[in-house]
Amino acid sequence: MLSIKNLQASVGDKPILKGINLDVKAGEVHAIMGPNGSGKSTLSNVLAGRENATVTGGSVTYQGKDLLALAVEERAREGIFLAFQYPVEIPGVGNVYLLKAALNAQRKHRGLPELDAMDFLALVKDKMKLMEMNESMLYRAVNEGFSGGEKKRNEILQMVVLEPSLAILDETDSGLDIDALKVVSHGVNSLRSPDRAMILVTHYQRLLDYIKPDFVHVLSDGRIQRSGGPELALELEREGYAWVGNETNEGVVAP
Amino acid sequence: MNPFLTQCRASFEMQATLEEGVVERGQRQAEWTRFEALGWPTTRLEDWKYTTLSGLEKLSLQNSVEPREEVKGVPPSLPLEGIPAPRLVFVDGTFQPDQSIIDGLPKGVRLRFWPDLDAPERERFTHKMAPARALTAFGALNGALFTEGVWITVDAGCALEAPLHLVKVSRTGQRMSHGAVLLELGENSELTLREHCVGSTDQPTHSNWVTAIELAPRARLTLVKVQQEGLLSYHTAALHALQRAGSHLQVFSFALSGALGRNDITLRLIEPHAECVLKGVYRVADRALQDFHTSIEHDSPHCTSDECFKGVLEGTGRAVFNGRVRVALDAQKTSSRQSNHNLLLSDKAEVNTKPQLEIFADDVKCSHGTTVGQLDEEQWFYLRTRGIAADLARTLLIQAFTLEIAEVIPHFGVREEVRRLLSGTVGGNDHV
Numbered sequence: 223m224l225s226i227k228n229l230q231a232s233v234g235d236k237p238i239l240k241g242i243n244l245d246v247k248a249g250e251v252h253a254i255m256g257p258n259g260s261g262k263s264t265l266s267n268v269l270a271g272r273e274n275a276t277v278t279g280g281s282v283t284y285q286g287k288d289l290l291a292l293a294v295e296e297r298a299r300e301g302i303f304l305a306f307q308y309p310v311e312i313p314g315v316g317n318v319y320l321l322k323a324a325l326n327a328q329r330k331h332r333g334l335p336e337l338d339a340m341d342f343l344a345l346v347k348d349k350m351k352l353m354e355m356n357e358s359m360l361y362r363a364v365n366e367g368f369s370g371g372e373k374k375r376n377e378i379l380q381m382v383v384l385e386p387s388l389a390i391l392d393e394t395d396s397g398l399d400i401d402a403l404k405v406v407s408h409g410v411n412s413l414r415s416p417d418r419a420m421i422l423v424t425h426y427q428r429l430l431d432y433i434k435p436d437f438v439h440v441l442s443d444g445r446i447q448r449s450g451g452p453e454l455a456l457e458l459e460r461e462g463y464a465w466v467g468n469e470t471n472e473g474v475v476a477p
Numbered sequence: 478m479n480p481f482l483t484q485c486r487a488s489f490e491m492q493a494t495l496e497e498g499v500v501e502r503g504q505r506q507a508e509w510t511r512f513e514a515l516g517w518p519t520t521r522l523e524d525w526k527y528t529t530l531s532g533l534e535k536l537s538l539q540n541s542v543e544p545r546e547e548v549k550g551v552p553p554s555l556p557l558e559g560i561p562a563p564r565l566v567f568v569d570g571t572f573q574p575d576q577s578i579i580d581g582l583p584k585g586v587r588l589r590f591w592p593d594l595d596a597p598e599r600e601r602f603t604h605k606m607a608p609a610r611a612l613t614a615f616g617a618l619n620g621a622l623f624t625e626g627v628w629i630t631v632d633a634g635c636a637l638e639a640p641l642h643l644v645k646v647s648r649t650g651q652r653m654s655h656g657a658v659l660l661e662l663g664e665n666s667e668l669t670l671r672e673h674c675v676g677s678t679d680q681p682t683h684s685n686w687v688t689a690i691e692l693a694p695r696a697r698l699t700l701v702k703v704q705q706e707g708l709l710s711y712h713t714a715a716l717h718a719l720q721r722a723g724s725h726l727q728v729f730s731f732a733l734s735g736a737l738g739r740n741d742i743t744l745r746l747i748e749p750h751a752e753c754v755l756k757g758v759y760r761v762a763d764r765a766l767q768d769f770h771t772s773i774e775h776d777s778p779h780c781t782s783d784e785c786f787k788g789v790l791e792g793t794g795r796a797v798f799n800g801r802v803r804v805a806l807d808a809q810k811t812s813s814r815q816s817n818h819n820l821l822l823s824d825k826a827e828v829n830t831k832p833q834l835e836i837f838a839d840d841v842k843c844s845h846g847t848t849v850g851q852l853d854e855e856q857w858f859y860l861r862t863r864g865i866a867a868d869l870a871r872t873l874l875i876q877a878f879t880l881e882i883a884e885v886i887p888h889f890g891v892r893e894e895v896r897r898l899l900s901g902t903v904g905g906n907d908h909v
Binding site: 270271272273293294295297298299303304306309310312313314315320323324327328331363364380384 | 853855856858859860861862863864865866867869870873874876877878880881
């Protein structure tokens, strides 16, 4: 589904990604872990198309298409969803409006008829139950005045409504208490399916107790230093990230 | 003398032929003399520093001299569709009984028109209009050249549920219109006034109205004005309000189109516990300019004012906001808020914003804030990651910025109508 080859990217003049290689197949859940400043967020931003990161080399192929050639909104309509680390507040734009416009933009792109208000509301209310959200949040402005936990729930609500092919979750667990983490994980897990892939970007192993990844990659200094199964996350939890840095310093080549 | 002034003088002299008394003639002469003494507003004057009238001074515009020049039947060119009763319609500065719908107004609401007033009434009307006309040179010009005036009084205790619509249409090119509105609300009365300023010609026009408001104790007035003037139109307007104890005034002013707009608004809180809300939006595209000069005067203790203006500037559009707040020495326990936020959508757009706080009392809460910025990139990116097209995302954010002002209009129907207007194409025809 997604094939990243030797991806290099800079923010300003500073190289952040220095040659990322990653293959994600349908049905797989990949966790990307790493210390602060390793390039985790830049990777999710490059995949979603944020313009502050400049791709300086390599390629990203998504469902056979050159992902980097697509505009941000085209990527979204092609089924890529980024759950933000810091969801943005947009006063004056209603949550319900955004959800409907987003869903219908995607449906239109796929040649499906747009949903009318009745069908749409029925769908959204159903998904809100799953996310244990109060319906009144529909009629508030996007994320405006939401608590940290509410914002993250709202991200996952959008995700379960849009049903992306590839979901990228950027530090979704940060700022969540344990109850909210369970609800959010439940929402994410409800989307797991053989034709959908997920990339979880996280600093901590905690999220992976609730969303079990198939693969874990350790990102440091702009490269994937190690890859493995879920046991790698536990190792990181025990040992911290210090060893990653050491290996890099000693010039050990990542597998 | 520039062509505009030459024509004004000709018009003033022609008005000598009107069947008016010696007193009215004298008042017009006094205003004309004052207008000449003030001189043509140029950018050398502090109040006009960023607002040049060089376009207007080249125009040679006719004033309607006959007090009643009526449009009969239902002329398709009048943009009256969807404007419900009760409504007062003025075309090129002249009242149109045939287009207006005023039967069904409650008994406590009284409408009188300048041509029908007797001599003592005319004197009182002129006296009450004076503070509004004193605000600018154009106010003086209005006093000299005005052809129409409407005096609206709402009796004590009378509350009008449906909004009263005041429709001012600039229909004929190369015309100017000078009208006066006097609004008097009795104790505990309530009114919503929706003012439409609409241009229905692509030719140059000049609309120059003055409005004077007097609110008796605990009267409540909401005034919602929308300027949708033609692309080559000039709009100058002065509004002066006097608020007595416990009265509540809300003024919403939306300047959405026109070549140049200048609004001078002065709200005076002259007795305790009066409250005013003054909010507005200006949108300018290529070559257009909107200017708001506002002054809120706290002359009495325990009064509250809340002011917020928002601007959207595209292309070579320009705007001016000058927000004066004066708190007199004995106006203790004043609470006053002011803000002005601007969205600059092009490198060539320009806004000159100036808060002007003059606070003489010491036990007050006064705040002000100004911002000038671009669209929020994070918000734009966020919407696009949800599949919203780049253009639509941009439009949505611009609308959201201004809709915040409309959200607080108390009357549901008027609020929804203004929301629809703000959701139209941003910047009118010159959308970049």
